[in-house]
Amino acid sequence: GENVEQHPSTLSVQEGDSAVIKCTYSDSASNYFPWYKQELGKRPQLIIDIRSNVGEKKDQRIAVTLNKTAKHFSLHITETQPEDSAVYFCAASKGGSTLGRLYFGRGTQLTVWP
């Protein structure tokens, strides 16, 4: 099965700095890579995703990059704000009819200090 590794497990940054979270996956058939943000006591919320035919995707302060050759993908958050503090999970899926079968990384606790 798919194995997703995520680093770092915790990340502290000053407000306004950038944060980068990295993930690797094992199954070369995976082609859908979403990122979820989970605040304490709440459900995971999709913040951005990328498919294997795209190398980079941006949405305002958030960007995701994908390197299929190396089997890794990263989340970049610029100009961080205290409200970005949460646990971030990366995930991988083979897409198509199995797109919803997500395999998650262990999560990164991001803390943004004002």
Add this chain to the structure above:
Amino acid sequence: SAVISQKPSRDICQRGTSLTIQCQVDSQVTMMFWYRQQPGQSLTLIATANQGSEATYESGFVIDKFPISRPNLTFSTLTVSNMSPEDSSIYLCSAYTSFQETQYFGPGTRLLVL
């Protein structure tokens, strides 16, 4: 976006008993899934809830322990059978819509087994 609700939101149960969790989506969705999130941990896929047929279970999860039903395109149940304290966790329902190509999560059911 799909709105997902779960019942109950939380419960405290005695070991050896069973609990059925309900998941309701406000619109027809392509696929529904059940995940488990142990305290402070990542999300683990339990099974894919197939409409009108037996669920597809991931490695380490079996139908006798986690029977799942999906009678229609908007509703699914997960039963946690013969519970032990190790089953204490958050159980999340998720739904995937092929139209939006996005997966949404329910609010989760917090289960404590004594």
